[in-house]
Amino acid sequence: MKSSAPLILQVAVPAPLPRHFDYLPPEHADPATIAPGIRVRVPFGKRDAVGVLLATSAHSDIPAAKLRRASALLDETPLIPADLLALARWAAEYYHHPIGEVVSALLPPTMRAGKSGVAGPTGAWRLTAAGSAIDTQLLKRAPKQAALLRLLAQHAGDLDAAALDAALAHWPAPMRALLRRGWAEKVRYAPPPTPAALPVAAGLSLNAAQTAAVQKIQAALGSFQTFLLDGVTGSGKTEVYLGAMAESVRRGGQALLLVPEIGLTPQLLQRVRRRFPAAVVFHSALPAGERLAAWHAARSGRTPVVIGTRSAVFLPLKHPGLIIVDEEHDASFKQQDGFRYSARDLAVVRAARHHLPVVLGSATPSLESLHNCAQLRYAHLSLPERAGAAQHPALHLLDIRNRPMENGLSDLLLDAMRRHLQAEGQVLLFLNRRGFAPTVMCHVCGATLQCGRCDARLTLHANRRLQCHHCGAQRPLPERCEECGAGALRQYGYGTERLERALVRLFPDIGIARVDRDSIRRKGKLEALLEGMQHGEYPILVGTQMLAKGHDFPRVTLVGIVDADQGLFGVDFRASERMAQLIMQVAGRAGRAERRGEVLIQTHHPDHPLLTHLVREGYASFAQALLTERRAAGLPPYAAMALLRAEAVTRAAPMAFLDAARRKLAPACGRQVQLLGPAPAPMERRAGRYRAHLLLIAAQRALLQQALATALPALYELKLVRRVRWSVDVDPAETL
Ligand code: ADP
Numbered sequence: 001m002k003s004s005a006p007l008i009l010q011v012a013v014p015a016p017l018p019r020h021f022d023y024l025p026p027e028h029a030d031p032a033t034i035a036p037g038i039r040v041r042v043p044f045g046k047r048d049a050v051g052v053l054l055a056t057s058a059h060s061d062i063p064a065a066k067l068r069r070a071s072a073l074l075d076e077t078p079l080i081p082a083d084l085l086a087l088a089r090w091a092a093e094y095y096h097h098p099i100g101e102v103v104s105a106l107l108p109p110t111m112r113a114g115k116s117g118v119a120g121p122t123g124a125w126r127l128t129a130a131g132s133a134i135d136t137q138l139l140k141r142a143p144k145q146a147a148l149l150r151l152l153a154q155h156a157g158d159l160d161a162a163a164l165d166a167a168l169a170h171w172p173a174p175m176r177a178l179l180r181r182g183w184a185e186k187v188r189y190a191p192p193p194t195p196a197a198l199p200v201a202a203g204l205s206l207n208a209a210q211t212a213a214v215q216k217i218q219a220a221l222g223s224f225q226t227f228l229l230d231g232v233t234g235s236g237k238t239e240v241y242l243g244a245m246a247e248s249v250r251r252g253g254q255a256l257l258l259v260p261e262i263g264l265t266p267q268l269l270q271r272v273r274r275r276f277p278a279a280v281v282f283h284s285a286l287p288a289g290e291r292l293a294a295w296h297a298a299r300s301g302r303t304p305v306v307i308g309t310r311s312a313v314f315l316p317l318k319h320p321g322l323i324i325v326d327e328e329h330d331a332s333f334k335q336q337d338g339f340r341y342s343a344r345d346l347a348v349v350r351a352a353r354h355h356l357p358v359v360l361g362s363a364t365p366s367l368e369s370l371h372n373c374a375q376l377r378y379a380h381l382s383l384p385e386r387a388g389a390a391q392h393p394a395l396h397l398l399d400i401r402n403r404p405m406e407n408g409l410s411d412l413l414l415d416a417m418r419r420h421l422q423a424e425g426q427v428l429l430f431l432n433r434r435g436f437a438p439t440v441m442c443h444v445c446g447a448t449l450q451c452g453r454c455d456a457r458l459t460l461h462a463n464r465r466l467q468c469h470h471c472g473a474q475r476p477l478p479e480r481c482e483e484c485g486a487g488a489l490r491q492y493g494y495g496t497e498r499l500e501r502a503l504v505r506l507f508p509d510i511g512i513a514r515v516d517r518d519s520i521r522r523k524g525k526l527e528a529l530l531e532g533m534q535h536g537e538y539p540i541l542v543g544t545q546m547l548a549k550g551h552d553f554p555r556v557t558l559v560g561i562v563d564a565d566q567g568l569f570g571v572d573f574r575a576s577e578r579m580a581q582l583i584m585q586v587a588g589r590a591g592r593a594e595r596r597g598e599v600l601i602q603t604h605h606p607d608h609p610l611l612t613h614l615v616r617e618g619y620a621s622f623a624q625a626l627l628t629e630r631r632a633a634g635l636p637p638y639a640a641m642a643l644l645r646a647e648a649v650t651r652a653a654p655m656a657f658l659d660a661a662r663r664k665l666a667p668a669c670g671r672q673v674q675l676l677g678p679a680p681a682p683m684e685r686r687a688g689r690y691r692a693h694l695l696l697i698a699a700q701r702a703l704l705q706q707a708l709a710t711a712l713p714a715l716y717e718l719k720l721v722r723r724v725r726w727s728v729d730v731d732p733a734e735t736l
């Protein structure tokens with residue numbers, strides 16, 4: 001043994017094991033560089049891996065002779081700031097997910113691969129005195145140069161490439177022109193400006209409820225407080241976000257706005273950009289380079305505002321000031337595979353750790369958030385009225401039992417459509433099923449066409465191909481029944497494509513737009529459709545829940561919900577909550593301008609208590625009733641839940657693994673944590689794998705957490721673990 005203990009590096013290595021790994025520093029490593037948050041290249045098994053240094057220690061449980069040496073330190077200064085590293089450790093513990101995988105989720109992919117870390121700014125530009133003197137009105141023939149001049153003039157300091165990218169598309173060519181004319185100059189280094197120095201445009205003047213909400217949020221800046229901004233669709237929540245963000249930015253704090261899906265909210269993006277020209281966007285579908293640029297812009301403090309999806313909750317922020325989660329009820333904030341975190345919940349945890357306010361906004365808040373308000377953990381901000389002149393739409397159930405139907409549309413709905421179209425209103429039909437027909441069945445033997453890899457029927461698409469909506473498998477529609485050989489295959493039920501085709505026949509002279517995952521596959525297609533809708537090109541819109549996502553369609557006066565029964569009998573305990581949220585969100589597209597909207601809901605169950613309650617009493621009352629049910633049933637938010645999931649190519653393996661897991665968990669669970677199962681998942685086979693669940697429920701979260709923390713490490717040791725893919729899902733968004 002040496003006299004001085006060696007320094008041990010505790011490294012988070014992306015591997016499915018619930019611990020860090022110990023290494024010795026590389027030979028000749030500069031001790032000054034060794035700081036938590038730097039990346040480290042290490043030998044791992046037979047390969048090399050890029051990990052992140054969590055901490056150093058004087059001691060390791062591994063005998064000194066067996067300790068391996070890290071091969072290189074990849075950063076000179078920590079890439080992941082300490083606060084974020086602490087959040088990652090918290091999340092790994094709470095979600096019981098391997099720390100190495102959690103930490104790796106904090107890094108843009110290029111950095112995960114070990115590529116260059118914190119690049120210095122490559123350059124920046126500023127106006128010269130001559131440039132400041134130019135009257136941009138005189139540059140009518142060079143509008144891009146004029147726009148760039150104005151941008152540089154608005155801006156107190158220098159602008160670097162990332163800021164320019166964020167503010168102006170295609171800036172390099174006009175920049176070259178400005179440099180040539182001596183109006184701008186390049187500087188080598190731009191010290192990151194504080195967010196307050198960045199341009200912010202003025203917003204609308206707010207109404208009383210909006211003003212009150214903004215004031216409460218502003219008053220909380222600099223301290224931790226969670227707000228639920230509960231505002232009906234069209235009540236101006238977005239303006240409240242923008243107002244609160246502007247104040248945070250004015251005081252030098254960056255604002256992080258989390259949204260469910262950026263691709264579906266071009267309007268929101270435009271509004272944010274108009275208000276904060278230097279805002280950057282961050283989501284996982286961005287090309288790697290842009291993602292990296294956005295990551296740096298957030299980390300360096302160069303951008304005042306980041307708008308991003310789920311994964312943006314882990315962005316490093318130099319001056320964090322405010323976090324906002326728009327449409328907080330949306331299930332897409334929960335990651336559904338691998339590291340199954342909830343970005344909404346982590347946003348609250350992060351705000352608490354940074355001492356920031358966090359705003360959760362929705363017209364249809366989750367039961368969790370409503371419960372937190374009732375417990376006074378969250379402050380409730382309410383926007384009860386629509387902004388401007390708009391009124392709430394009126395909701396009606398259409399009893400379609402025994403009515404004449406035309407391609408899934410009742411005579412009642414068709415009449416209403418004609419009435420609204422004649423009055424130059426726009427009609428939106430919502431059908432949450434894409435494709436042509438959800439079922440193809442043999443009229444002779446009754447066999448349906450099934451996916452070969454899932455327990456699910458294949459959906460027929462208009463291109464005559466069959467598609468599985470669970471695993472993506474595709475094949476052509478066969479000529480004959482595969483069971484009995486009869487040429488009698490028929491399609492049953494309606495998808496958006498079939499509805500669209502029927503509407504073209506019913507309303508031959510009227511423009512119809514369809515919005516679903518298939519119709520907007522091409523980039524820019526959704527923007528083009530939305531644009532056309534704004535200009536009245538499509539009096540009829542047909543679509544899936546994509547139409548429900550926060551769009552502002554000022555001309556829509558009638559919303560038809562083609563099939564409400566679909567959501568009434570879901571297996572999952574959240575099915576009725578989700579159904580109500582969807583109906584209210586779609587309904588909220590109606591009557592957003594002067595004319596009052598009408599919402600007609602087709603159902604075969606007009607007396608169903610869920611539907612009647614929702615329609616008569618509204619979402620808030622409906623949610624209270626659901627909360628009462630959940631309390632009686634001992635379900636979240638009155639209980640904490642975790643789901644142990646396992647899957648394998650054989651039916652027996654996941655059940656056997658979960659049986660063994662149950663035996664390991666039972667002693668730790670005691671009587672306070674209930675174990676249910678294992679049982680096959682409701683859709684047992686998906687993409688060729690059999691799936692099973694073991695459910696854990698406890699009245700107190702701490703007890704559930706303790707049981708998992710005690711027992712889970714032993715599961716990694718089970719022999720069966722090699723035969724299955726398994727994961728823990730804490731606070732599952734669905735139990736399917
Ligand atoms: P939400 O996010 O709650 O659905 P939005 O912020 O999108 O609501 O606002 C709905 C519509 O009302 C938008 O067209 C918006 O421009 C308008 N609006 C919002 N606040 C105001 C206001 N204070 N004055 C006038 N119009 C407003």
Ligand code: ZN
Pocket residue numbers: 451452453454456468469470471472473687
């Ligand atoms: Zn399938």
